[in-house]
Structure formats: structure tokens, C-alpha cells
Amino acid sequence: MLALTPFFAKERPSIMGVLNATPDSFSDGGQFNRVSAALHRIDEMIEQGASIIDIGGESTRPYAPAVDESEEIRRVIPILQKAVPRFSDQVLFSIDTTKYGVAEQALDAGALIINDVSGLQKSPAMAGLAASFNAAFILMHAQGSPQDMQDNPSYTHAVTDIVDFLVQQSVLLQREGVEHIIVDPGIGFGKSLDHNLQIIAGLDKVVEIGFPVLLGASRKSMFGQLLDDRGVEGRLAGTLAAHYHGLMQGVRILRVHDVQEASDSVRVFEALQAAKQPE
Numbered sequence: 145m146l147a148l149t150p151f152f153a154k155e156r157p158s159i160m161g162v163l164n165a166t167p168d169s170f171s172d173g174g175q176f177n178r179v180s181a182a183l184h185r186i187d188e189m190i191e192q193g194a195s196i197i198d199i200g201g202e203s204t205r206p207y208a209p210a211v212d213e214s215e216e217i218r219r220v221i222p223i224l225q226k227a228v229p230r231f232s233d234q235v236l237f238s239i240d241t242t243k244y245g246v247a248e249q250a251l252d253a254g255a256l257i258i259n260d261v262s263g264l265q266k267s268p269a270m271a272g273l274a275a276s277f278n279a280a281f282i283l284m285h286a287q288g289s290p291q292d293m294q295d296n297p298s299y300t301h302a303v304t305d306i307v308d309f310l311v312q313q314s315v316l317l318q319r320e321g322v323e324h325i326i327v328d329p330g331i332g333f334g335k336s337l338d339h340n341l342q343i344i345a346g347l348d349k350v351v352e353i354g355f356p357v358l359l360g361a362s363r364k365s366m367f368g369q370l371l372d373d374r375g376v377e378g379r380l381a382g383t384l385a386a387h388y389h390g391l392m393q394g395v396r397i398l399r400v401h402d403v404q405e406a407s408d409s410v411r412v413f414e415a416l417q418a419a420k421q422p423e
Contacts, residue, residue, distance in 0.1 A: 145232040148256055148280050148324050157391055157410050160399040161194035165219040166203045182223045190234050193407030198399060199223055200240030204261050213245045221249050228254030242266040244273060251277040261286055261333060263313050271320040280324035281317055282358060285309050287334025302339040303346035310353055326397065328358040332365060340366045344386050351394035359390040360399035384409050
């Protein structure tokens, strides 16, 4: 089984592949909610270069209905129970949830990372849960919940407000003994198009917090807005441009649907960085 410490020690950017075990996620809802299809997709993403697989059982797209804990467990735990024994020597598994019970069962099944899109706002006790399993924690910023987050998002200064939140919540994690923390500014979670652009343009400020930064802009609606109401399937080039900009500012993890294309962009990025001549 892969361990967290070597993963966090490496310098090169990593790809997190998205696996939505849901019927209604905005990009791939309904495609991978059978265990056999999910396992096939995990194998495919590993072959394409993913080093983390993020499994979620509740859609967090804007205005998505909430899912109760038992249903979320039903969707994700059977996948983890089959996937961890088969793939844990090749990839780390992350559970994308805001619910303590889901996270606990996922960690029991072998997940090593909790990806909490509420940033401990929904279940602060997950900090202690992560520490008890020596799991990593992805701390994401969100304003509001999926049911209302896009109604009227407002910030004094988007980048500064988000950095302040991430610093504050990371202190809570550290107090509970969580050793491996990743921060995510939460593109699209309670942000307007202008907010999202400001955040991506100012990712260097998020990097300055000192934890690895995850950027999840894959196929987000901001690209539809920028590109003449482009549908989900036409947003890959926009995604790659935003993620490459993030890499230039020090982002360490890209959370993506299109794993091969993201892996290719990281290889090009690394080749260009290696080719830089000292001044």
C-alpha cells in the first residue's frame, strides 16, 4: 500500500482523478455508480497518470439536492472495498464527503485522504477523525452549501478572505494532530466568475500559506461563461489553461476529470521548468 509521507515529500505535481459514484454530478453523473464500471475507470485513470483517486457519492454541483448519509455510504463504500485491495499499491484513495459517518467508513475501507468541500464547517469532528486514522485532509473553502452557494456570493476581497479562512481552519486541523494538510480555494463553490478569475490569478497567495495546494477547476461553469456558453464537454482547453496557470504559481495537485490530458500538461510543464537556464 502506498503511504502518505513519501507522497507529500515529492516535489512534482500530482493528478487527482475524479470518480463520481452519483447519478447527477454535472460532468459524469451516472457513468460510474456501478462497482464494475468504477473499477474499470479507476484502472484507466491510473494508466493515464493519476496518483490519487477521489471518490464521491454526493453531487456538489450548484443546486444539487442533498443526499442522506446512508445513501452516500451505499454508493461509495462498496467501490472502496473492492478498489483498495486491487489498486492501493499504485494510487492513494480519497473520500469526497462532508459527513463524518461516510468518512469514517471510507477510512476503515482503506482511504487515506478526506476531501471535505465544507472545510470543516459541516462536521468539525472530522479533524479528530483524520488524526485518529493518520489520514491527510483536503481543506476546501466554500461559501454556503451546494443548494444556495451561487445565489449571491460576496467577498470583501476574494483571495484574502479565502486565505484567511484556510489558515484559520488549518490551525484547527493541526490542533487535532492532523499532519498532512492540503488546501483548496474551492473554485466555483460560492464564487462568481470574477471571484474565480481573481482566485486563479492570485493562487500564489494561497501557495504562500505553506501547505500543498489543490486546484479543482475541471470543466467548471466558469469556462462555459468565458467561452460563449460552452457545454461541459467543450471546456477541456479552458480547464488546461487554468490548471497550467496554477502550476506556474506552485499548485501541487490538479483535481481533474480528463486525466490523460492533465498528465500530458504536467509533463510539458516539467520539461519546460527543467529547461530553464539560470540567469
